[in-house]
Amino acid sequence: MFSFSRRADMDFSKLAKNIQKRIDNKLYEWEKLKNPMTKSIKLKASGDLFRFRVGDYRLICRKDEKGDIVVLVILKVGHRKDIYG
Structure with a gap:
C-alpha cells in the first residue's frame, strides 16, 4: 500500500x-505485486529511503511496517534532475 506525505501530495499536484x-x-500496477519493493532501489545516502522510477520521474519513499501491513510512504515526487537535491 502506498501513502503520500503532505509534501509529496503537493509535489504531485504540481505535475x-x-x-x-x-x-x-504505476502505483496501481505496483500495488498488485506481492512485494512492490522489488521495483525500488535503496538510496545510498539515506539508509531508510528507497526510490521508485517512473520514466524521468522519481518517487522517494520510506517503508513503514505496522504488524503484517507494509505501507510505503511517498515523501517526495519530482523529475530526476530536481529530486535528489
Missing part, C-alpha cells in the same frame, strides 16, 4: 496531468 496519470498507473 502535468499526463505525468500524474503515468504515476497513478
Whole structure:
C-alpha cells in the first residue's frame, strides 16, 4: 500500500496531468505485486529511503511496517534532475 506525505501530495499536484496519470498507473500496477519493493532501489545516502522510477520521474519513499501491513510512504515526487537535491 502506498501513502503520500503532505509534501509529496503537493509535489504531485504540481505535475502535468499526463505525468500524474503515468504515476497513478504505476502505483496501481505496483500495488498488485506481492512485494512492490522489488521495483525500488535503496538510496545510498539515506539508509531508510528507497526510490521508485517512473520514466524521468522519481518517487522517494520510506517503508513503514505496522504488524503484517507494509505501507510505503511517498515523501517526495519530482523529475530526476530536481529530486535528489
